[in-house]
Amino acid sequence: MKMYGLGTCDTCRKAEKALRDKGLALTKVDVRSDGVKEAELRRFFEAFGQKLINTRSTTWRGLTETERAGEPIALLKAHPTLMKRPVIDDNGALYLGWDKAVQAALLG
Incomplete structure (x- = not known):
């Protein structure tokens, strides 16, 4: 099992703790420091569509309208915290x- 998130994200920490407490083998990928391959981002976007982009984040609010209208995969590559x-x-x-x-x- 692989979890993509941020080390500073409370939700990611809760998920990690619960999964490890259940005894599940977990590989953590920090999207900011480790990065995410474009192929993975595309796979995630195919699965979740626009839901993959966190439009409530501080990063999103800091983008211009032009940036927000950009191609989602490019946006996620440039700003992984989105x-x-x-x-x-x-x-x-x-x-x-x-x-x-x-x-x-995941936990049953």
């Missing part, structure tokens, strides 16, 4: 966020 998180890849099954439905699916 990605809603965590994105969890469980052997090919993708999950976005850490809501009750994701918790139920």
Whole structure:
């Protein structure tokens, strides 16, 4: 299982703790320091569409209208913190966020 997020994100930390407490093997990818390959971003965008972009973030609010209208993958590559998180890849099954439905699916 791979989790894409930020080390400073409270939601990512909660997800990581819960997954590790359940005994699941987890590889953490920090989207800011480690980066995310374009192929992965495309796969995530195909799965989640515009939901992948966190339009409530400080980074989003700091963008110009022209930047916001840009190609989503390029936007995520330039500003990785725009990605809603965590994105969890469980052997090919993708999950976005850490809501009750994701918790139920991954923790049982």
